[in-house]
Amino acid sequence: MIDTIYIENEIRNHPRTLQICERFPKATTIFCDRYTSVFNSNSQNFRLQKKNPALILARKHHKHVLPTPPGYGIGSDRNYYFSHMLNCLYDCRYCFLQGMYRSANYLVFVNYEDFFDQITATTAESTEDTWFFSGYDCDSLAMEPVTGFMGEALNHFESIENAHLEIRTKSTQIRSLLNREAIPNCVVAFSFSPERPSQALEHGVPSIAKRINAMRKLQHHGWKTGLRLDPIIHSQSVQRDYADLLDEIFQSVQAEHIHSVSYGMFRLPKPFFRKMVRMYPEEKLFSMPLTEHDSQVSFGDKAEETSLAIVDAEIRKYIDKQNIFPCK
Amino acid sequence: MLNLIVATQAEADPVISELKLRKISSSLICYQNDDVHLVITGIGKCNTATACGWLANKTIQTDATNHTHVVWMNFGIAGHLDADIGSCFRAHKITDLATKKVWFPHPLINNFPSLDLITVDQPLLQYRTDQLHDMEASAFVEAARKFSNAELVQSLKVVSDNSDHPLEVVNAKLTTRLIADNLETIISFLWALKSLSGTVVAPENTIAKTIKEHWHFSVSQKVLLERLLQRHNVLLGPLGDIPDALNDVKSSKEVLAWLQKTVDSADCNL
Numbered sequence A: 001m002i003d004t005i006y007i008e009n010e011i012r013n014h015p016r017t018l019q020i021c022e023r024f025p026k027a028t029t030i031f032c033d034r035y036t037s038v039f040n041s042n043s044q045n046f047r048l049q050k051k052n053p054a055l056i057l058a059r060k061h062h063k064h065v066l067p068t069p070p071g072y073g074i075g076s077d078r079n080y081y082f083s084h085m086l087n088c089l090y091d092c093r094y095c096f097l098q099g100m101y102r103s104a105n106y107l108v109f110v111n112y113e114d115f116f117d118q119i120t121a122t123t124a125e126s127t128e129d130t131w132f133f134s135g136y137d138c139d140s141l142a143m144e145p146v147t148g149f150m151g152e153a154l155n156h157f158e159s160i161e162n163a164h165l166e167i168r169t170k171s172t173q174i175r176s177l178l179n180r181e182a183i184p185n186c187v188v189a190f191s192f193s194p195e196r197p198s199q200a201l202e203h204g205v206p207s208i209a210k211r212i213n214a215m216r217k218l219q220h221h222g223w224k225t226g227l228r229l230d231p232i233i234h235s236q237s238v239q240r241d242y243a244d245l246l247d248e249i250f251q252s253v254q255a256e257h258i259h260s261v262s263y264g265m266f267r268l269p270k271p272f273f274r275k276m277v278r279m280y281p282e283e284k285l286f287s288m289p290l291t292e293h294d295s296q297v298s299f300g301d302k303a304e305e306t307s308l309a310i311v312d313a314e315i316r317k318y319i320d321k322q323n324i325f326p327c328k
Numbered sequence B: 001m002l003n004l005i006v007a008t009q010a011e012a013d014p015v016i017s018e019l020k021l022r023k024i025s026s027s028l029i030c031y032q033n034d035d036v037h038l039v040i041t042g043i044g045k046c047n048t049a050t051a052c053g054w055l056a057n058k059t060i061q062t063d064a065t066n067h068t069h070v071v072w073m074n075f076g077i078a079g080h081l082d083a084d085i086g087s088c089f090r091a092h093k094i095t096d097l098a099t100k101k102v103w104f105p106h107p108l109i110n111n112f113p114s115l116d117l118i119t120v121d122q123p124l125l126q127y128r129t130d131q132l133h134d135m136e137a138s139a140f141v142e143a144a145r146k147f148s149n150a151e152l153v154q155s156l157k158v159v160s161d162n163s164d165h166p167l168e169v170v171n172a173k174l175t176t177r178l179i180a181d182n183l184e185t186i187i188s189f190l191w192a193l194k195s196l197s198g199t200v201v202a203p204e205n206t207i208a209k210t211i212k213e214h215w216h217f218s219v220s221q222k223v224l225l226e227r228l229l230q231r232h233n234v235l236l237g238p239l240g241d242i243p244d245a246l247n248d249v250k251s252s253k254e255v256l257a258w259l260q261k262t263v264d265s266a267d268c269n270l
């Protein structure tokens, strides 16, 4: 439960600030000039903050929408992402956010309209379809009951042609999606790892069964759904693990209504990896035989090739090739 | 390890006796036991910053491998416009009135009552609304954060004066009583911080020292050695002593190659 909320002075009376604060009547509110003085200050320890993260409410001034890194996408040439929130309720040990940010506090930008305006403007730059990915710097739905962002984003996406939204999540907070009609230009994409890595690494995340159930409900309600098998952790049991996982998923979820499946290996930029090792020296994942190449830490070409081929083959048992997208 | 920074003897006395700290002979007034150091700094920012540097120097010498898990706490009395005398708060925002610098100590302990705090160079004639007033915390937080994780640097204040009960009537006896009345809160806050600090202590790798004494390693080889031993710890358990396989090994390069091979072939399933 959030017991502390930092609020930028500039948005202290913003209706969304007031609305969010109302959800936490007992929380202590602390005002600051710019969120950066809390979020970016020196010598913070992500692991310690994760014991009791605070909420930061702020305004984002620039760069509401950014091009995705190369290789990120599901078939389109025009791919962008946006982050109305930085950091996550969950605590996946492989998550790059721990390596990227100094703070584990949840940062929410309350000026949603500026995101929506830039999404419209970016879409208008081309007649081609443009994809927008949410859930790059946070889980898209985990904090939805607090932020209500996705509910508003869907209203916006409903009204713009050529714009497509991917809501990437491990959360089962799907009420705002079930309380409205599905829209055709949105895919709700659930991330999964097989049981063993999930248990070992995805702390605080809803169980695989619960996520499958959420996916099933959304499909039933008419939403396009996607599967994201990322990051794959190389192991001797990859084939069995993914066969079991996909079997479990497709016992409940209709493969013919899956919009897309993407998959990718565990990889981290070197500086992020080093920071994460310093924070969690006892973590088994970080002690596996990983290699450093081109400023990335990974399982290495050979292991990647093996695991990717296995996972690809397992997915193809259920999904047509044209709907499968390897992340580079 | 806990480093306590306190302005006056009257504020420190209840904690000194509760923790059974012994006075040591040193250039600053310092009390300690095996785990805790407490320095009485004197009033004001300059004294406080000096004491933090001095104590860091003293404690980092004895704990050189990893000092960022050391808890630094400043406690003492503070003024407030209308908070009850004797109430105790954590400073959740510390502002230095002179420099306008601001710090936001993280709410590491859930639901502990907290307030804004302003550090002043001279006692103010009028209390500012909704802020604790003291003369040390900004210097403390700025200095202590150089030596530890920001989350482990915290300031606790007991309200000693307000608009109904002015600063002039606060004497050493009252100060000691106010701290003594809050002793349980202060000590339990301290232990809670200490227990949380345990999560960021890197495990000691004693075998690294033995191996480094046995063979000559360059700086970059030492870094690699530490990392390989860390992986060995996680995947195969700690190396108790130099393994037999290294008995006839002549060079550090061979040691590293053996370790690399050993950890890379360990069972890596999660």
Ligand code: SF4
Residues within 6 Å of the ligand: A087, A088, A089, A090, A091, A092, A094, A095, A096, A097, A137, A138, A139, A170
């Ligand atoms: S759910 Fe996603 S964003 Fe959240 S911790 Fe896990 S990997 Fe990171």
